[in-house]
Amino acid sequence: MTINIGVIGTGAIGADHARRISKTLIGGKIVAVNDVNISQAQSLVDELGLSATIHNSGHDLIHDDGVDAVLVTSWGPTHEEFVVAAINAGKYVFCEKPLATSAQGCRNIIEAEMQAQKRLVQVGFMRPYDSGYLQLKNAIDSGLIGEPLIVHCAHRNPSVPDTYHTPMAIHDTLIHELDVLRWLLNDEFVSAQVVFPRKTKYAHSALADPQIVLLETKKGVRIDVEVFVNCQYGYDIQCSVVGEEGIANLPEPQSLLLRKEAKLSNDILMDWKDRFIAAYDVELQAFINGISNNKLTGPSAWDGMAASIASDACVKAQQSQQIEPITMPEQPAFYR
Amino acid sequence: MTINIGVIGTGAIGADHARRISKTLIGGKIVAVNDVNISQAQSLVDELGLSATIHNSGHDLIHDDGVDAVLVTSWGPTHEEFVVAAINAGKYVFCEKPLATSAQGCRNIIEAEMQAQKRLVQVGFMRPYDSGYLQLKNAIDSGLIGEPLIVHCAHRNPSVPDTYHTPMAIHDTLIHELDVLRWLLNDEFVSAQVVFPRKTKYAHSALADPQIVLLETKKGVRIDVEVFVNCQYGYDIQCSVVGEEGIANLPEPQSLLLRKEAKLSNDILMDWKDRFIAAYDVELQAFINGISNNKLTGPSAWDGMAASIASDACVKAQQSQQIEPITMPEQPAFYR
Amino acid sequence: MTINIGVIGTGAIGADHARRISKTLIGGKIVAVNDVNISQAQSLVDELGLSATIHNSGHDLIHDDGVDAVLVTSWGPTHEEFVVAAINAGKYVFCEKPLATSAQGCRNIIEAEMQAQKRLVQVGFMRPYDSGYLQLKNAIDSGLIGEPLIVHCAHRNPSVPDTYHTPMAIHDTLIHELDVLRWLLNDEFVSAQVVFPRKTKYAHSALADPQIVLLETKKGVRIDVEVFVNCQYGYDIQCSVVGEEGIANLPEPQSLLLRKEAKLSNDILMDWKDRFIAAYDVELQAFINGISNNKLTGPSAWDGMAASIASDACVKAQQSQQIEPITMPEQPAFYR
Amino acid sequence: MTINIGVIGTGAIGADHARRISKTLIGGKIVAVNDVNISQAQSLVDELGLSATIHNSGHDLIHDDGVDAVLVTSWGPTHEEFVVAAINAGKYVFCEKPLATSAQGCRNIIEAEMQAQKRLVQVGFMRPYDSGYLQLKNAIDSGLIGEPLIVHCAHRNPSVPDTYHTPMAIHDTLIHELDVLRWLLNDEFVSAQVVFPRKTKYAHSALADPQIVLLETKKGVRIDVEVFVNCQYGYDIQCSVVGEEGIANLPEPQSLLLRKEAKLSNDILMDWKDRFIAAYDVELQAFINGISNNKLTGPSAWDGMAASIASDACVKAQQSQQIEPITMPEQPAFYR
Ligand SMILES: [Mg+2]
Ligand SMILES: [Mg+2]
Ligand SMILES: [Mg+2]
Ligand SMILES: [Mg+2]
Structure with a gap:
């Protein structure tokens, strides 16, 4: 089973994770991308030779039926909104730190996830x-x-x-x-x-x-x-x-x-980018494997809030x- | 493009490489297996949940049209025969050491590969x-x-x-x-x-x-x-x-x-198995990538002979x- | 010039310093000893083969004209008294820590030393x-x-x-x-x-x-x-x-x-005794050399007070x- | 008991050893010096403030009744001659390497020492x-x-x-x-x-x-x-x-x-001079102590020959x- 993944935010870390999923990790496939800068999203698709839909908004990407899981690697202040939307759409979501820009934002995510009655969120703490x-x-x-x-x-x-x-x-x-x-x-x-x-x-x-x-x-x-x-x-x-x-x-x-x-x-x-480079691979592979096993085990929304x-x-x-x-x-x- | 791989010899190292290709590496798929002990081959297929043909002989496996590349992990004295057969069938072959049990055996492989006018062989030196x-x-x-x-x-x-x-x-x-x-x-x-x-x-x-x-x-x-x-x-x-x-x-x-x-x-x-465990992954990934790029770069038959x-x-x-x-x-x- | 040294207190550290001066260091000689336990003082003299006067009190030792310098290695609460007495007698004095059991005690020593218009005290900090x-x-x-x-x-x-x-x-x-x-x-x-x-x-x-x-x-x-x-x-x-x-x-x-x-x-x-064992030698040699050069340079009474x-x-x-x-x-x- | 020591050869290593004996070690005293360059010998005496006789020849120094032990730190080819002479005069001798410039030279020294029926020679191996x-x-x-x-x-x-x-x-x-x-x-x-x-x-x-x-x-x-x-x-x-x-x-x-x-x-x-600097002290102190105890224990003439x-x-x-x-x-x- 291949996990179809959409990426919201194709800046440095988003592009890096997309490359990782396409070229290094097993079990995942980038099928959709979005960025506030559409041409940057397009460049990534070209560069990695992806067959991926380029969405005009993060919300469109989240609601794309072909997307099983979402990577939120956009600008920090947008994280909470996209993570909550992904949860509400019943999709797994990997969110780079910060999970939200305030503790209240984290609590909102936790509330959404508990309502979904299923762990859907992994926070991007790689250590x-x-x-x-x-x-x-x-x-x-x-x-x-x-x-x-x-x-x-x-x-x-x-x-x-x-x-x-x-x-x-x-x-x-x-x-x-x-x-x-x-x-x-x-x-x-x-x-x-x-x-x-x-x-x-x-x-x-x-x-x-x-x-x-x-x-x-x-x-x-x-x-x-x-x-x-x-x-x-x-x-x-x-x-x-x-x-x-x-x-x-x-x-x-x-x-x-x-x-x-x-x-x-x-x-x-x-x-610093060289220090935990291997850990990023393991972290994202764990996210993909967690979805395959229907059980996320990495840093949770709760950990993000803590x-x-x-x-x-x-x-x-x-x-x-x-x-x-x-x-x-x-x-x-x-x-x- | 996924490389379809057949494994001749499902003992310790063969099973290990099969698991590696199925569960850790990217771009390869085990589609055929063979072992002198058929039930061992069957066990491996079951254990890894492979959909793979179990062949009665290494030569059958080599000539299976669904097989792009062969892993020779059988008993040392059989290596030369299978490697030469794979070359003659125009297939990529990864051979665990020894490439052959004599220098003459290595020379036979080199001759076959040069006749094929294409590097097809990678020897299993992982260091x-x-x-x-x-x-x-x-x-x-x-x-x-x-x-x-x-x-x-x-x-x-x-x-x-x-x-x-x-x-x-x-x-x-x-x-x-x-x-x-x-x-x-x-x-x-x-x-x-x-x-x-x-x-x-x-x-x-x-x-x-x-x-x-x-x-x-x-x-x-x-x-x-x-x-x-x-x-x-x-x-x-x-x-x-x-x-x-x-x-x-x-x-x-x-x-x-x-x-x-x-x-x-x-x-x-x-x-010793813990020492180069990461290198085995890189070695086999290089073999798969080499096939994808149509250019093997790892230890060659010449290196095996040397x-x-x-x-x-x-x-x-x-x-x-x-x-x-x-x-x-x-x-x-x-x-x- | 050999410095004639008297030791007040022949317990573990006093005995150790006496052995050091007799057997390892250069320029000093143990000529007088005192301990509340006279037989312990005698044992030390015998053990090291010293030709040294055994005094009945620290004060007698301090006032022994043959004594150039005093080692105070007696029980902590007696340090201040002996150090002040040695200063007042115009003699160099090496005092194991603590210099005194209170800051006020240290101040008393400093006052005596300043009145003597000459640095006479080295405190036993070896680091x-x-x-x-x-x-x-x-x-x-x-x-x-x-x-x-x-x-x-x-x-x-x-x-x-x-x-x-x-x-x-x-x-x-x-x-x-x-x-x-x-x-x-x-x-x-x-x-x-x-x-x-x-x-x-x-x-x-x-x-x-x-x-x-x-x-x-x-x-x-x-x-x-x-x-x-x-x-x-x-x-x-x-x-x-x-x-x-x-x-x-x-x-x-x-x-x-x-x-x-x-x-x-x-x-x-x-x-712990093995950790700074070489430093004890250097420390005491510096005391002896300081006397010879008429200029102490090691930890001072001021350092002891600090x-x-x-x-x-x-x-x-x-x-x-x-x-x-x-x-x-x-x-x-x-x-x- | 102080060992009275004469130094033959006041070049770099000889001067160094003389300083060591005068200023760092215990139990020895430089009482005589000799060098082919008399003014160099004089400089050393002045520099270290020694009260030492300056001899016109190594042999005079060896036969000086005030000399208990000899340091041979002259030019290599002269070592054998002075070591043998010292042995024959019944004096302890510390000889810098080489003990002699040939194995036969070493054998000559060994013969002299065995005839003296007492270990008198220490060779300057400091490791x-x-x-x-x-x-x-x-x-x-x-x-x-x-x-x-x-x-x-x-x-x-x-x-x-x-x-x-x-x-x-x-x-x-x-x-x-x-x-x-x-x-x-x-x-x-x-x-x-x-x-x-x-x-x-x-x-x-x-x-x-x-x-x-x-x-x-x-x-x-x-x-x-x-x-x-x-x-x-x-x-x-x-x-x-x-x-x-x-x-x-x-x-x-x-x-x-x-x-x-x-x-x-x-x-x-x-x-290189910094590497074994502490060992030189220990080596020479062992020579002095060996004389005091009437038992040399360091590298022997036999070791020099080996x-x-x-x-x-x-x-x-x-x-x-x-x-x-x-x-x-x-x-x-x-x-x-
Ligand atoms: Mg991260
Ligand atoms: Mg190998
Ligand atoms: Mg101390
Ligand atoms: Mg030496």
């Missing part, structure tokens, strides 16, 4: 599909390091453009930790604090960089995440889980060990410089 | 598809470490069964280095010497273990390969290329860095304890 | 003499990683006895970071916060373990120190300095890289669970 | 005093990796001057491996073979570089040593011992782990390109 994080989760779940007590994380970028300002360190950067840590620890956040260290000279005036986000979970695990988006030296994701009986660290990306010019070295990636609520609290903590509570509603059985 | 070796080759080809002068290798297994005897260290174990090093260095072997160190107490009486194989190439590169198949501690593949301006080492397989029980450690694999000739010289060097020449015929333009 | 920390300081001071912005530290012990309670995590454990970080960063602490993560099952009821101490410096550097004294796996000191242009990590102690039993591993020390003040603030932060200010008096020219 | 090699030896001797079967070594220099020619790769470079491997394995060499890989473009015309030396021991251990003295990237000493149950590698020199400019790196030393014999066989193997036997005389009880 739970990264082979390194999977090894880390396996170490925790197997009891290899005992109960987790502390997690030390870092999320570093070489540099960011001038449009990147202080709250984006949460919404665009920390958001991945906010998702992956809940999954990794099988736990919920209860509070957040943000500390601003001395600012790097490489950050422009509207950006506090680096930042340290301190999170507390329901089980009492304490997490510190260094977010440093002008670190110069590389794109570097660190995650070290301190357990009662040992410590496990996220593996470094594979690279040659070199002896050259007075250095014993491994390369560090400079481009990240959104935590994210809002962190931004509030940036502003208040206080410890801010993170209040999650009770998780319905539907999402467990 | 050139391993992401680590690809990084290493890229380091060499880009000039990162200057001209290669020496290569230090190790091929270690935790243990081998009692049926494994001294020449198998060449035919079954070193064979992978004999293939991958030619590709890595873009060079040919010219001589081989084998040295027997003190024997481990873990080797049975019919096996010299460890062994050190010393190879010389046309360009003068010297290679030492430690083959140690009862090393106890793990399945471990090392390759360190010493160049004029630096040294590059094959990456270790990805694993968590752990702090536990007075050790800072990474896991070493114990099972490994076979080098292999024979190494076994002779085991016996003679002398430096044995490795004489390769001139490579025809067809294979360049 | 600034550790080769790894020296490399780290050199990396910072040379500008290799740009201005420091964040420091991530960990201080882990396999386990502690039942007598070890929550404030000791500061006074006995964190105290070393409190000293070495001021030196490393050439900076002063301005606030402290203590966070209690989920408690390990290996900690007894009177101990919060692990703890995370968050420090802020005058220059705005933010420091997080994980203190985890029942981590089971080893004695492990981590220090990672995040600068504007790179990150430098304290080296791991030297150990063999092993491939064994499915692990690629380095040993982690289990006993650690004490920071330490008190951290304990207060443990109790208040608030961010506590750390208020250091202006540093007199005498100590700069 | 057995290196903390890393000591860890490696301990791993072997404790049975941690089982019986050694293979040793892979590398001895690499960034570059060498034009005066360095092919045999010096043995006499000046490999010589250290020839000594340390006998000690490490507690074994004797029985044959040598030398292989010349493709030559680096950085080697001048009179030098084959790199070289691979293959050694066999009495117990059957096989050793390969890559000698590469124009490797460009650093001074790098590798030693990996493959045992029946695991592999132990010589530790890398301590250095910071850095994240900078797209590299995760440790520094590699460029200057290295010399092996060295000669390796040079012969360079020339013959054959496997050359290494024939050691039976070791007398005196040297066991």
Whole structure:
């Protein structure tokens, strides 16, 4: 059985996912596309040699009978609308982050999905599909390091453009930790604090960089995440889980060990796009397989909302410089 | 375009490749199977839910009009016969190692393929598809470490069964280095010497273990390969290329860095099947893509023969304890 | 010129330092000893084959004309008294930590030393003499990683006895970071916060373990120190300095890289005494050399007081669970 | 008891050892010096502030009644003469390598020492005093990796001057491996073979570089040593011992782990003098302590001869390109 997929939004990530489904993954086929820029949609169709309908609107695409599942990779503020429409049309939908631009938007999606009485939504958090994080989760779940007590994380970028300002360190950067840590620890956040260290000279005036986000979970695990988006030296994701009986660290990306010019070295990636490139494949393949098996298992709308609520609290903590509570509603059985 | 594939030999590796093509890779479909044990072939069809013809002989399968390409994963001594038959039927053929059990057998295949005037054969050497070796080759080809002068290798297994005897260290174990090093260095072997160190107490009486194989190439590169198949501690593949301006080492397989029980450690694999598992996928996908593009690019029949000739010289060097020449015929333009 | 040294307190550390001076270091000689337990003092003299006077009191030893310099390695609460007495007698004095059991005690010592118009006191903080920390300081001071912005530290012990309670995590454990970080960063602490993560099952009821101490410096550097004294796996000191242009990590102690039993591993020390064993030699040699050159350069009474003040603030932060200010008096020219 | 030491030869290494004894080590004192260049001897005395007699000849120094022990750090061809003279005068003697310029010269020294009926000679091989090699030896001797079967070594220099020619790769470079491997394995060499890989473009015309030396021991251990003295990237000493149950590698020199400019790196030393700098201290301290205890334990005249014999066989193997036997005389009880 091949899953027929429509793509709303053929920008960078949408085009990438379309190529992935057409050229790398198994079981899916791009049969419809839409973009606010119709000529961009057309270009994608041509480039990939697709036989796909080009729709004038996302809603038309959603209601195309030939479409089994929808990829929402359009501009963030349109996500909620398209996801809800897809749910109401009874179609599976993969939505890139953010699921919605507000926690209320996420709640609207959850309500729609619960009314549909079926999990239809997968949110585009790819880290739970990264082979390194999977090894880390396996170490925790197997009891290899005992109960987790502390997690030390870092999320570093070489540099960011001038449009990147202080709250984006949460919404665009920390958001991945906010998702992956809940999954990794099988736990919920209860509070957040943000500390601003001395600012790097490489950050422009509207950006506090680096930042340290301190999170507390329901089980009492304490997490510190260094977010440093002008670190110069590389794109570097660190995650070290301190357990009662040992410590496990996220593996470094594979690279040659070199002896050259007075250095014993491994390369560090400079481009974030290379870091989780394999995970994007696994993530979308899981979406297709989930549809085939009639059972989605990846990041749910609930997970999307949880990240959104935590994210809002962190931004509030940036502003208040206080410890801010993170209040999650009770998780319905539907999402467990 | 989907490539319709027939599998001759549904033992471990054949079944594995069939599963790979059906469940993981894109562009191929198993449409026919054959095995000397028909019920095993039937089991595979059932298990994978294939709609595939079960043929009574490999030759029937080869001549099935619905079959575009053949996988030869039967018992080694039958490889030559099936590969030649597939070539003569004008079909693409992926043959697991050994391509043939003798250099003459390889030559027969080469002759058939040259007569067909088209590259139809890919040999099942998977290491050139391993992401680590690809990084290493890229380091060499880009000039990162200057001209290669020496290569230090190790091929270690935790243990081998009692049926494994001294020449198998060449035919079954070193064979992978004999293939991958030619590709890595873009060079040919010219001589081989084998040295027997003190024997481990873990080797049975019919096996010299460890062994050190010393190879010389046309360009003068010297290679030492430690083959140690009862090393106890793990399945471990090392390759360190010493160049004029630096040294590059094959990456270790990805694993968590752990702090536990007075050790800072990474896991070493114990099972060889885990080491190149991703490379098998890439290798077979390359075969399918090569057919689609009408241009095979992987290890050729010529490469299969080269490994076979080098292999024979190494076994002779085991016996003679002398430096044995490795004489390769001139490579025809067809294979360049 | 040989420096004649008297030792007050011949317990574990005193005996160790006496052996060091007699058998390993150059330029010093143990000529007098004292202990509340005279027979222990006698044993030490016998064991090391010293020709040394055994004094009935620390004060007698201090006033022994044959004594050029005093080592105070007696019970903590007696340190202040002996250090002040040595200063007043115009003698050099090396005092194991704590310099005094209160900040006021430290101030008394500082007052005495300033009145003596000469630096006479070295405090027994050994980490600034550790080769790894020296490399780290050199990396910072040379500008290799740009201005420091964040420091991530960990201080882990396999386990502690039942007598070890929550404030000791500061006074006995964190105290070393409190000293070495001021030196490393050439900076002063301005606030402290203590966070209690989920408690390990290996900690007894009177101990919060692990703890995370968050420090802020005058220059705005933010420091997080994980203190985890029942981590089971080893004695492990981590220090990672995040600068504007790179990150430098304290080296791991030297150990063999092993491939064994499915692990690629380095040993982690289990006993804290092995970690800085070389630094103790360097520290005491520096004291002896400082006397010979008539210029002490190691951790001063001022440094001892600074650690004490920071330490008190951290304990207060443990109790208040608030961010506590750390208020250091202006540093007199005498100590700069 | 202070050992009064005379130094014959105040060039680089002699001056270094004199400084070491005066300023760093315990128990020794430089009381006499000699050099063919008297003014150089005088400079050293002045520079170190020694009260030492400046002798007009090495023999005068040896016969100076105030001299307990002699350091022979003069020009290589004079070593034998001074060592024999010191032995005949009943004095302890530390001789930098080479002990003598021929195996016969070593035999002469051994004869003199056996006649003296007392071990008086320590040869200046410092690697057995290196903390890393000591860890490696301990791993072997404790049975941690089982019986050694293979040793892979590398001895690499960034570059060498034009005066360095092919045999010096043995006499000046490999010589250290020839000594340390006998000690490490507690074994004797029985044959040598030398292989010349493709030559680096950085080697001048009179030098084959790199070289691979293959050694066999009495117990059957096989050793390969890559000698590469124009490797460009650093001074790098590798030693990996493959045992029946695991592999132990010589530790890398301590250095910071850095994240900078797209590299995760440790520094590699460029200057050989930094690599074993600590071992020189330990080596000479052991000599002084050995005299105090009336029992030398370091590399003996026998060890010096063994290295010399092996060295000669390796040079012969360079020339013959054959496997050359290494024939050691039976070791007398005196040297066991
Ligand atoms: Mg995503
Ligand atoms: Mg294969
Ligand atoms: Mg101390
Ligand atoms: Mg030496």
